Amino acid sequence: MHRFANPARFLRIARVCTPLLTLSGLVLAAVGLWIGLFASPPDYQQGDSVRIMYVHVPAAWLASGGYLGLAISSGVALVWRHPLAGIAARAIAPVGALFTAICLVTGSLWGKPTWGTYWVWDARLTSMLVLLFLYIGYLALASAEDERHGGDVTLERGAAILAIVGVVNLPIIKFSVEWWNTLHQGPSITLTKSTIDPAMLLPLLTSLAGFSLLFGGIVLMRMRAALARQMVEARGRRLAEAYA
Amino acid sequence: MSRLKPKHQRLVLLCAALVALGGASTLALTALGDKATYFYAPSDVFAHAPEPGTAIRLGGLVERGSVAKQPDGLTIAFRVTDNAREVPVRYTGIVPDLFREGQGVITEGRFGPGGVFMADTVLAKHDEKYMPPEVAGSLHKVGRVG
Numbered sequence: 001m002h003r004f005a006n007p008a009r010f011l012r013i014a015r016v017c018t019p020l021l022t023l024s025g026l027v028l029a030a031v032g033l034w035i036g037l038f039a040s041p042p043d044y045q046q047g048d049s050v051r052i053m054y055v056h057v058p059a060a061w062l063a064s065g066g067y068l069g070l071a072i073s074s075g076v077a078l079v080w081r082h083p084l085a086g087i088a089a090r091a092i093a094p095v096g097a098l099f100t101a102i103c104l105v106t107g108s109l110w111g112k113p114t115w116g117t118y119w120v121w122d123a124r125l126t127s128m129l130v131l132l133f134l135y136i137g138y139l140a141l142a143s144a145e146d147e148r149h150g151g152d153v154t155l156e157r158g159a160a161i162l163a164i165v166g167v168v169n170l171p172i173i174k175f176s177v178e179w180w181n182t183l184h185q186g187p188s189i190t191l192t193k194s195t196i197d198p199a200m201l202l203p204l205l206t207s208l209a210g211f212s213l214l215f216g217g218i219v220l221m222r223m224r225a226a227l228a229r230q231m232v233e234a235r236g237r238r239l240a241e242a243y244a
Numbered sequence: 245m246s247r248l249k250p251k252h253q254r255l256v257l258l259c260a261a262l263v264a265l266g267g268a269s270t271l272a273l274t275a276l277g278d279k280a281t282y283f284y285a286p287s288d289v290f291a292h293a294p295e296p297g298t299a300i301r302l303g304g305l306v307e308r309g310s311v312a313k314q315p316d317g318l319t320i321a322f323r324v325t326d327n328a329r330e331v332p333v334r335y336t337g338i339v340p341d342l343f344r345e346g347q348g349v350i351t352e353g354r355f356g357p358g359g360v361f362m363a364d365t366v367l368a369k370h371d372e373k374y375m376p377p378e379v380a381g382s383l384h385k386v387g388r389v390g
Contacts, residue, residue: 041376041377041378042376042377043374043375043376043377044375044376044377044379044380045342045347045370045380046342046370046374050374053374075258078254078258079251079254079255079258080251081251113340113341114340114342114368114370115340115342115367115368115369115370116339116340116341116342116343116366116367116368117367120282120367121282122282123280123281123282164258164261164262164265165265167265168265168266168269172269172273179273179280180278180280180281180282181281181282181283181284181285181303182282183282183283183350183367183369185369185370185371185372186371186372187372188372188373188374195372195373195374196373196374196375197374197375197376197379199376200374200375200376
Protein backbone atom coordinates (compact mmCIF):
# COMPACT_ATOMS: atom_id res chain seq x y z
CA MET A 1 0.00 0.00 0.00
CA HIS A 2 2.69 2.48 1.02
CA ARG A 3 4.58 1.76 -2.19
CA PHE A 4 1.84 3.48 -4.17
CA ALA A 5 1.52 6.30 -1.67
CA ASN A 6 4.85 7.78 -2.77
CA PRO A 7 3.82 10.84 -4.86
CA ALA A 8 6.65 10.39 -7.39
CA ARG A 9 5.77 6.73 -7.95
CA PHE A 10 2.07 7.64 -8.04
CA LEU A 11 2.74 10.23 -10.76
CA ARG A 12 4.64 7.68 -12.86
CA ILE A 13 1.77 5.18 -12.66
CA ALA A 14 -0.94 7.83 -13.09
CA ARG A 15 0.76 9.19 -16.18
CA VAL A 16 0.24 5.86 -17.94
CA CYS A 17 -3.18 5.07 -16.43
CA THR A 18 -4.88 8.44 -17.05
CA PRO A 19 -5.09 8.21 -20.88
CA LEU A 20 -5.81 4.45 -20.70
CA LEU A 21 -8.77 4.90 -18.35
CA THR A 22 -10.08 8.04 -20.05
CA LEU A 23 -9.92 6.68 -23.61
CA SER A 24 -11.29 3.21 -22.84
CA GLY A 25 -14.00 4.87 -20.73
CA LEU A 26 -15.01 7.24 -23.53
CA VAL A 27 -15.13 4.39 -26.07
CA LEU A 28 -17.14 2.02 -23.84
CA ALA A 29 -19.54 4.77 -22.73
CA ALA A 30 -20.08 5.80 -26.35
CA VAL A 31 -20.71 2.18 -27.44
CA GLY A 32 -23.05 1.54 -24.48
CA LEU A 33 -24.99 4.76 -25.09
CA TRP A 34 -25.19 4.15 -28.83
CA ILE A 35 -26.65 0.66 -28.33
CA GLY A 36 -28.88 1.98 -25.55
CA LEU A 37 -30.22 4.95 -27.48
CA PHE A 38 -30.47 3.51 -31.00
CA ALA A 39 -29.95 -0.25 -31.14
CA SER A 40 -31.86 -1.62 -28.17
CA PRO A 41 -35.59 -2.37 -27.90
CA PRO A 42 -38.09 -0.04 -26.21
CA ASP A 43 -39.70 -1.25 -22.97
CA TYR A 44 -43.12 -2.95 -22.95
CA GLN A 45 -44.42 -0.44 -20.39
CA GLN A 46 -42.28 2.70 -20.64
CA GLY A 47 -41.65 2.75 -24.39
CA ASP A 48 -38.62 4.85 -25.34
CA SER A 49 -38.25 6.61 -22.00
CA VAL A 50 -36.53 3.43 -20.73
CA ARG A 51 -33.44 4.72 -22.58
CA ILE A 52 -32.86 7.31 -19.83
CA MET A 53 -31.78 4.31 -17.71
CA TYR A 54 -28.50 4.00 -19.68
CA VAL A 55 -27.39 7.34 -18.22
CA HIS A 56 -29.34 7.36 -14.96
CA VAL A 57 -28.13 4.03 -13.53
CA PRO A 58 -24.38 4.60 -14.18
CA ALA A 59 -24.75 8.12 -12.71
CA ALA A 60 -26.47 6.76 -9.58
CA TRP A 61 -23.84 4.04 -9.17
CA LEU A 62 -20.94 6.49 -9.54
CA ALA A 63 -22.61 9.00 -7.21
CA SER A 64 -22.66 6.39 -4.41
CA GLY A 65 -19.41 4.66 -5.37
CA GLY A 66 -17.67 8.02 -5.63
CA TYR A 67 -18.89 8.99 -2.18
CA LEU A 68 -17.52 5.74 -0.74
CA GLY A 69 -14.17 6.57 -2.37
CA LEU A 70 -14.33 10.09 -0.91
CA ALA A 71 -15.01 8.74 2.58
CA ILE A 72 -12.27 6.08 2.42
CA SER A 73 -9.72 8.64 1.16
CA SER A 74 -10.79 11.01 3.94
CA GLY A 75 -10.37 8.25 6.54
CA VAL A 76 -6.87 7.41 5.25
CA ALA A 77 -6.00 11.13 5.23
CA LEU A 78 -7.17 11.50 8.85
CA VAL A 79 -5.41 8.42 10.25
CA TRP A 80 -2.18 8.20 8.21
CA ARG A 81 -1.98 11.93 7.33
CA HIS A 82 -0.85 10.99 3.86
CA PRO A 83 -1.10 13.96 1.45
CA LEU A 84 -2.08 11.75 -1.53
CA ALA A 85 -5.21 10.60 0.29
CA GLY A 86 -6.31 14.18 0.90
CA ILE A 87 -5.64 15.04 -2.73
CA ALA A 88 -7.64 11.99 -3.85
CA ALA A 89 -10.62 13.08 -1.73
CA ARG A 90 -10.48 16.62 -3.17
CA ALA A 91 -10.25 15.13 -6.68
CA ILE A 92 -13.23 12.80 -6.26
CA ALA A 93 -15.70 15.21 -4.67
CA PRO A 94 -16.72 17.48 -7.59
CA VAL A 95 -16.88 14.52 -10.02
CA GLY A 96 -19.14 12.59 -7.63
CA ALA A 97 -21.29 15.68 -7.11
CA LEU A 98 -21.69 16.07 -10.88
CA PHE A 99 -22.83 12.45 -11.29
CA THR A 100 -25.26 12.88 -8.37
CA ALA A 101 -26.76 15.89 -10.13
CA ILE A 102 -26.98 13.94 -13.42
CA CYS A 103 -28.70 11.09 -11.57
CA LEU A 104 -31.28 13.45 -10.02
CA VAL A 105 -32.00 15.32 -13.27
CA THR A 106 -32.31 12.21 -15.48
CA GLY A 107 -34.44 10.49 -12.84
CA SER A 108 -36.73 13.48 -12.71
CA LEU A 109 -37.07 13.56 -16.51
CA TRP A 110 -37.92 9.84 -16.46
CA GLY A 111 -40.36 10.27 -13.59
CA LYS A 112 -42.65 12.69 -15.43
CA PRO A 113 -43.69 10.33 -18.28
CA THR A 114 -43.52 7.18 -16.12
CA TRP A 115 -44.88 8.12 -12.71
CA GLY A 116 -46.68 11.29 -13.69
CA THR A 117 -44.49 13.59 -11.57
CA TYR A 118 -41.01 15.13 -11.69
CA TRP A 119 -40.39 14.79 -7.98
CA VAL A 120 -41.80 13.20 -4.83
CA TRP A 121 -40.33 13.17 -1.33
CA ASP A 122 -40.03 9.40 -1.03
CA ALA A 123 -37.10 7.80 0.82
CA ARG A 124 -34.99 7.02 -2.28
CA LEU A 125 -35.30 10.42 -3.96
CA THR A 126 -34.83 12.30 -0.68
CA SER A 127 -31.74 10.32 0.39
CA MET A 128 -30.20 10.88 -3.06
CA LEU A 129 -30.79 14.64 -2.71
CA VAL A 130 -29.14 14.47 0.73
CA LEU A 131 -26.12 12.86 -0.99
CA LEU A 132 -25.86 15.88 -3.32
CA PHE A 133 -26.00 18.20 -0.27
CA LEU A 134 -23.26 16.15 1.43
CA TYR A 135 -21.04 16.56 -1.63
CA ILE A 136 -21.76 20.32 -1.77
CA GLY A 137 -21.12 20.65 1.97
CA TYR A 138 -17.83 18.78 1.59
CA LEU A 139 -16.74 21.03 -1.30
CA ALA A 140 -17.63 24.22 0.58
CA LEU A 141 -15.85 23.11 3.75
CA ALA A 142 -12.80 21.85 1.83
CA SER A 143 -12.39 25.11 -0.10
CA ALA A 144 -12.74 27.14 3.11
CA GLU A 145 -10.05 25.00 4.76
CA ASP A 146 -7.80 25.22 1.69
CA GLU A 147 -7.90 28.99 1.98
CA ARG A 148 -7.12 28.89 5.67
CA HIS A 149 -4.22 26.41 5.52
CA GLY A 150 -2.83 27.38 2.13
CA GLY A 151 -3.77 24.05 0.56
CA ASP A 152 -1.85 21.90 3.04
CA VAL A 153 -4.27 18.96 3.12
CA THR A 154 -2.55 17.35 6.10
CA LEU A 155 -3.86 20.11 8.38
CA GLU A 156 -7.44 19.92 7.19
CA ARG A 157 -9.83 17.79 9.17
CA GLY A 158 -13.34 19.27 9.04
CA ALA A 159 -14.18 18.26 5.48
CA ALA A 160 -12.78 14.75 6.03
CA ILE A 161 -14.91 14.26 9.14
CA LEU A 162 -18.00 15.47 7.26
CA ALA A 163 -17.27 12.97 4.46
CA ILE A 164 -16.97 10.08 6.95
CA VAL A 165 -20.13 10.99 8.88
CA GLY A 166 -22.02 11.18 5.57
CA VAL A 167 -21.31 7.51 4.92
CA VAL A 168 -24.41 6.58 6.95
CA ASN A 169 -26.42 7.90 4.01
CA LEU A 170 -25.08 5.21 1.63
CA PRO A 171 -26.89 2.19 3.16
CA ILE A 172 -29.97 4.41 3.51
CA ILE A 173 -29.91 5.10 -0.25
CA LYS A 174 -29.30 1.44 -1.05
CA PHE A 175 -31.98 -0.03 1.21
CA SER A 176 -34.52 2.84 1.14
CA VAL A 177 -36.57 0.96 -1.44
CA GLU A 178 -36.66 -2.16 0.77
CA TRP A 179 -37.10 -0.63 4.22
CA TRP A 180 -39.97 1.70 3.29
CA ASN A 181 -42.72 1.91 0.71
CA THR A 182 -41.38 4.20 -1.99
CA LEU A 183 -42.49 5.44 -5.39
CA HIS A 184 -39.07 4.44 -6.74
CA GLN A 185 -38.97 0.77 -7.74
CA GLY A 186 -36.80 -1.85 -6.04
CA PRO A 187 -33.44 -3.03 -7.38
CA SER A 188 -33.49 -4.69 -10.81
CA ILE A 189 -29.95 -6.07 -10.60
CA THR A 190 -28.70 -8.02 -7.59
CA LEU A 191 -25.67 -10.26 -7.29
CA THR A 192 -27.66 -13.33 -8.24
CA LYS A 193 -30.32 -12.17 -10.68
CA SER A 194 -31.51 -9.41 -12.98
CA THR A 195 -35.05 -8.52 -13.99
CA ILE A 196 -33.76 -6.57 -17.00
CA ASP A 197 -33.98 -8.26 -20.38
CA PRO A 198 -30.50 -9.22 -21.77
CA ALA A 199 -31.04 -6.90 -24.77
CA MET A 200 -31.21 -3.97 -22.31
CA LEU A 201 -28.74 -5.31 -19.75
CA LEU A 202 -25.88 -5.41 -22.28
CA PRO A 203 -25.90 -1.67 -23.14
CA LEU A 204 -26.52 -0.84 -19.46
CA LEU A 205 -23.47 -2.77 -18.25
CA THR A 206 -21.34 -1.41 -21.13
CA SER A 207 -22.24 2.17 -20.32
CA LEU A 208 -21.75 1.46 -16.59
CA ALA A 209 -18.22 0.14 -17.26
CA GLY A 210 -17.50 3.07 -19.58
CA PHE A 211 -18.61 5.78 -17.15
CA SER A 212 -16.74 4.07 -14.28
CA LEU A 213 -13.45 4.04 -16.24
CA LEU A 214 -14.05 7.66 -17.25
CA PHE A 215 -14.66 8.55 -13.60
CA GLY A 216 -11.31 6.97 -12.68
CA GLY A 217 -9.56 8.79 -15.54
CA ILE A 218 -10.98 12.19 -14.52
CA VAL A 219 -10.03 11.64 -10.86
CA LEU A 220 -6.44 10.75 -11.83
CA MET A 221 -6.30 13.82 -14.08
CA ARG A 222 -7.45 16.05 -11.22
CA MET A 223 -4.98 14.45 -8.79
CA ARG A 224 -2.07 15.01 -11.21
CA ALA A 225 -3.13 18.62 -11.70
CA ALA A 226 -3.29 19.15 -7.91
CA LEU A 227 0.18 17.63 -7.41
CA ALA A 228 1.60 19.71 -10.26
CA ARG A 229 0.14 22.87 -8.70
CA GLN A 230 1.70 21.99 -5.34
CA MET A 231 5.09 21.52 -6.96
CA VAL A 232 4.86 24.84 -8.79
CA GLU A 233 3.85 26.63 -5.60
CA ALA A 234 6.71 25.00 -3.66
CA ARG A 235 9.19 26.02 -6.35
CA GLY A 236 7.80 29.56 -6.31
CA ARG A 237 8.29 29.74 -2.55
CA ARG A 238 11.88 28.48 -2.83
CA LEU A 239 12.68 31.04 -5.52
CA ALA A 240 11.08 33.82 -3.49
CA GLU A 241 13.23 32.81 -0.51
CA ALA A 242 16.37 32.65 -2.65
CA TYR A 243 15.83 36.20 -3.94
CA ALA A 244 14.67 37.62 -0.62
CA MET B 245 0.75 -1.18 28.85
CA SER B 246 2.81 0.13 25.99
CA ARG B 247 1.72 3.42 24.46
CA LEU B 248 0.15 3.38 21.00
CA LYS B 249 1.79 5.29 18.17
CA PRO B 250 -0.19 8.42 17.24
CA LYS B 251 -1.38 6.98 13.93
CA HIS B 252 -2.64 3.85 15.69
CA GLN B 253 -4.38 6.05 18.24
CA ARG B 254 -6.12 7.86 15.38
CA LEU B 255 -7.05 4.53 13.76
CA VAL B 256 -8.63 3.27 17.00
CA LEU B 257 -10.43 6.60 17.39
CA LEU B 258 -11.77 6.44 13.82
CA CYS B 259 -13.00 2.85 14.29
CA ALA B 260 -14.68 3.75 17.59
CA ALA B 261 -16.31 6.77 15.92
CA LEU B 262 -17.58 4.58 13.05
CA VAL B 263 -19.07 2.06 15.50
CA ALA B 264 -20.76 4.88 17.46
CA LEU B 265 -22.02 6.44 14.22
CA GLY B 266 -23.40 3.10 13.03
CA GLY B 267 -25.13 2.51 16.36
CA ALA B 268 -26.64 6.00 16.43
CA SER B 269 -27.94 5.66 12.86
CA THR B 270 -29.44 2.26 13.58
CA LEU B 271 -31.25 3.70 16.62
CA ALA B 272 -32.44 6.71 14.63
CA LEU B 273 -33.70 4.55 11.76
CA THR B 274 -35.47 2.16 14.15
CA ALA B 275 -37.15 5.12 15.86
CA LEU B 276 -38.14 6.52 12.47
CA GLY B 277 -39.78 3.18 11.65
CA ASP B 278 -42.54 3.42 9.08
CA LYS B 279 -42.84 7.21 9.48
CA ALA B 280 -40.54 7.52 6.47
CA THR B 281 -42.88 5.43 4.38
CA TYR B 282 -44.20 7.16 1.28
CA PHE B 283 -47.58 5.40 1.18
CA TYR B 284 -49.75 2.94 3.07
CA ALA B 285 -50.95 -0.36 1.61
CA PRO B 286 -54.65 -1.28 1.96
CA SER B 287 -53.76 -3.71 4.80
CA ASP B 288 -52.04 -0.85 6.72
CA VAL B 289 -55.18 1.26 6.36
CA PHE B 290 -57.31 -1.53 7.79
CA ALA B 291 -54.83 -2.19 10.62
CA HIS B 292 -54.61 1.49 11.67
CA ALA B 293 -57.57 3.39 10.29
CA PRO B 294 -56.50 7.00 9.52
CA GLU B 295 -58.52 9.86 11.07
CA PRO B 296 -61.39 10.72 8.73
CA GLY B 297 -60.46 13.73 6.61
CA THR B 298 -56.65 13.42 7.04
CA ALA B 299 -54.70 13.34 3.82
CA ILE B 300 -52.79 10.09 3.28
CA ARG B 301 -51.21 8.24 0.40
CA LEU B 302 -52.58 4.85 -0.48
CA GLY B 303 -50.62 2.53 -2.74
CA GLY B 304 -50.93 -0.93 -4.22
CA LEU B 305 -52.00 -2.61 -7.43
CA VAL B 306 -55.00 -1.53 -9.49
CA GLU B 307 -57.29 -4.55 -9.09
CA ARG B 308 -58.00 -6.31 -12.39
CA GLY B 309 -61.44 -5.61 -13.76
CA SER B 310 -62.14 -2.90 -11.19
CA VAL B 311 -61.61 0.24 -13.32
CA ALA B 312 -64.94 1.83 -14.23
CA LYS B 313 -65.37 5.16 -16.02
CA GLN B 314 -68.13 7.23 -14.48
CA PRO B 315 -70.91 8.82 -16.59
CA ASP B 316 -69.36 12.32 -16.32
CA GLY B 317 -66.46 11.01 -18.45
CA LEU B 318 -63.77 12.44 -16.15
CA THR B 319 -64.12 10.44 -12.96
CA ILE B 320 -62.87 6.90 -12.66
CA ALA B 321 -63.53 4.40 -9.92
CA PHE B 322 -61.19 1.50 -9.21
CA ARG B 323 -59.98 -0.64 -6.35
CA VAL B 324 -56.43 -0.63 -4.93
CA THR B 325 -55.33 -4.01 -3.61
CA ASP B 326 -52.27 -5.51 -1.93
CA ASN B 327 -53.62 -8.99 -2.63
CA ALA B 328 -54.87 -9.15 0.97
CA ARG B 329 -57.31 -6.24 1.33
CA GLU B 330 -58.67 -3.73 -1.16
CA VAL B 331 -59.93 -0.14 -0.98
CA PRO B 332 -62.35 1.52 -3.42
CA VAL B 333 -60.94 4.75 -4.91
CA ARG B 334 -62.51 7.57 -6.93
CA TYR B 335 -60.44 10.07 -8.90
CA THR B 336 -61.40 12.92 -11.19
CA GLY B 337 -58.72 13.91 -13.68
CA ILE B 338 -56.13 12.56 -16.08
CA VAL B 339 -54.25 9.45 -15.00
CA PRO B 340 -50.60 8.79 -16.05
CA ASP B 341 -49.96 6.68 -19.16
CA LEU B 342 -48.78 3.77 -17.08
CA PHE B 343 -52.01 3.60 -15.06
CA ARG B 344 -53.24 0.10 -15.92
CA GLU B 345 -55.11 -2.74 -14.31
CA GLY B 346 -52.70 -5.02 -12.48
CA GLN B 347 -50.04 -2.27 -12.27
CA GLY B 348 -48.78 -0.40 -9.23
CA VAL B 349 -50.37 2.92 -8.32
CA ILE B 350 -50.03 5.53 -5.57
CA THR B 351 -53.00 7.77 -4.82
CA GLU B 352 -53.09 10.82 -2.58
CA GLY B 353 -56.30 11.92 -0.92
CA ARG B 354 -58.65 11.28 1.99
CA PHE B 355 -61.36 8.85 2.97
CA GLY B 356 -64.84 10.10 2.15
CA PRO B 357 -68.22 8.80 3.26
CA GLY B 358 -68.78 5.06 2.91
CA GLY B 359 -65.07 4.17 3.10
CA VAL B 360 -64.38 5.39 -0.45
CA PHE B 361 -60.93 6.93 -0.89
CA MET B 362 -61.28 10.26 -2.72
CA ALA B 363 -57.98 10.75 -4.54
CA ASP B 364 -56.61 14.17 -5.56
CA THR B 365 -53.51 12.75 -7.26
CA VAL B 366 -52.76 9.45 -8.96
CA LEU B 367 -49.17 8.39 -9.69
CA ALA B 368 -48.19 5.22 -11.54
CA LYS B 369 -45.61 3.07 -9.81
CA HIS B 370 -43.17 1.30 -12.06
CA ASP B 371 -41.82 -2.13 -11.12
CA GLU B 372 -38.26 -3.40 -11.57
CA LYS B 373 -38.94 -5.42 -14.74
CA TYR B 374 -37.59 -4.17 -18.04
CA MET B 375 -38.19 -6.03 -21.29
CA PRO B 376 -38.97 -5.48 -24.98
CA PRO B 377 -42.64 -5.62 -26.06
CA GLU B 378 -42.11 -8.90 -28.00
CA VAL B 379 -40.78 -10.65 -24.89
CA ALA B 380 -43.61 -9.24 -22.78
CA GLY B 381 -46.10 -10.42 -25.42
CA SER B 382 -44.82 -14.01 -25.47
CA LEU B 383 -44.73 -14.08 -21.65
CA HIS B 384 -48.35 -12.96 -21.61
CA LYS B 385 -49.21 -15.85 -23.94
CA VAL B 386 -47.64 -18.48 -21.72
CA GLY B 387 -49.17 -16.74 -18.74
CA ARG B 388 -46.03 -15.90 -16.77
CA VAL B 389 -46.78 -12.22 -16.52
CA GLY B 390 -50.18 -11.34 -15.09
